[in-house]
Amino acid sequence: MAVQFVRWPWLGVAIPGSVIASLGATSIYYVFKLGYATPIYRSIFVGSYLMVCLSYYMAIKTPPGSPPKNFKIVKTETPKKMWYKYCMKCKIYKPERCHHCKTCKKCVLRMDHHCPWTMNCVGYKNFPHFQRFLWWVTIALSHNMVFLFKRLQYYYSIRNLPYYLVPITEMTIIILNTLLSSLVYLTVGILALRIIWSMVNNKTMIESWELERIEEQFYSERFWFNIRSNFAKIYPGKPFPKLSSWKLHYRSKLSENSLVPYDFSYDDFVFPYSCSLYTNMVSSMGPIYLWFWPWGGPSGDGLHYERNTEDEDQLQLPFPPDGADFEPNVHDAEVSSTRLDNEDVLKTWSNGFGETLTDFGVDLETENIETYKHK
Numbered sequence: 001m002a003v004q005f006v007r008w009p010w011l012g013v014a015i016p017g018s019v020i021a022s023l024g025a026t027s028i029y030y031v032f033k034l035g036y037a038t039p040i041y042r043s044i045f046v047g048s049y050l051m052v053c054l055s056y057y058m059a060i061k062t063p064p065g066s067p068p069k070n071f072k073i074v075k076t077e078t079p080k081k082m083w084y085k086y087c088m089k090c091k092i093y094k095p096e097r098c099h100h101c102k103t104c105k106k107c108v109l110r111m112d113h114h115c116p117w118t119m120n121c122v123g124y125k126n127f128p129h130f131q132r133f134l135w136w137v138t139i140a141l142s143h144n145m146v147f148l149f150k151r152l153q154y155y156y157s158i159r160n161l162p163y164y165l166v167p168i169t170e171m172t173i174i175i176l177n178t179l180l181s182s183l184v185y186l187t188v189g190i191l192a193l194r195i196i197w198s199m200v201n202n203k204t205m206i207e208s209w210e211l212e213r214i215e216e217q218f219y220s221e222r223f224w225f226n227i228r229s230n231f232a233k234i235y236p237g238k239p240f241p242k243l244s245s246w247k248l249h250y251r252s253k254l255s256e257n258s259l260v261p262y263d264f265s266y267d268d269f270v271f272p273y274s275c276s277l278y279t280n281m282v283s284s285m286g287p288i289y290l291w292f293w294p295w296g297g298p299s300g301d302g303l304h305y306e307r308n309t310e311d312e313d314q315l316q317l318p319f320p321p322d323g324a325d326f327e328p329n330v331h332d333a334e335v336s337s338t339r340l341d342n343e344d345v346l347k348t349w350s351n352g353f354g355e356t357l358t359d360f361g362v363d364l365e366t367e368n369i370e371t372y373k374h375k
């Protein structure tokens, strides 16, 4: 469940800032005081700690990127690549993968999530800094943990010495440092794994949430009712494609009147932005030679993104396939009559972590669900 500092948002930066400062200062002090390991090791230790501080500063200070005022969506492209989304609050068209953050109060390009720990959105421009911050924390903490456990081993070996020969202050600080480091290692580790997984698959946290929602609803009549109406609306007169699966007879036959396709599973559904591993990494982290460069930025313009080859995508619908267009002052009467309302689903559905779309910072009032709300 997402942490939120509604009253004092600065706590989100003050807490990790104090933790980084106290862990770094005490560990570096004892590493040098005790002459631990080699000078090269000590340089790596201090270097990775400085990179933690620098990448954290960059993740806080670098804006995530917002769409330009004059951004226009090409409406004539086929197959249609994205829903026409208009932000009523920023008064701009939203490019693909863009959402309006309710905390930052602006549209964010390739919005991943709003991070209370940087008081900033993680988006197109600062994703590499956020990613590097997690990498450096993991590297620095791994070094730290080895040092701390060696020190704890030493205390155990001198447990039979009289107490006045035991370095009590040092031991207390090292034990506190170990407890705090373990806690940070666990929490940052979970976040790092989650965001690395997002990066290699080129899915933002919000898109991962959407995919989990789609997976859960994939065999429901309601979902396929919306898919079929979207297809009919986008490709008028064209018959619905004959969907096929690489799996054979993976489930029993459906009833005669079912809208759910018989031979099409969730595994056959194509997430449009997931390409090869290398393309996915470059798309979010920028050119490979800049991945560890502290000021390295992403590739592209943040408004358009490379896609999976179109022949693999049998549905040829924008993502999410059960989404809808949302344009200002356009009363699309067809929408309400030809599709089922997704409003409640988008507002209340939660994933395995118990997170709703709001937990990632998305302002639901600016999402497509408004189309239905005003009717």
Ligand SMILES: [Zn+2]
Binding pocket: 087, 088, 089, 090, 091, 099, 100, 101, 105, 106, 107, 108, 366
């Ligand atoms: Zn906006």
Ligand SMILES: [Zn+2]
Binding pocket: 101, 102, 103, 104, 105, 113, 114, 115, 120, 121, 122, 361
């Ligand atoms: Zn934000």
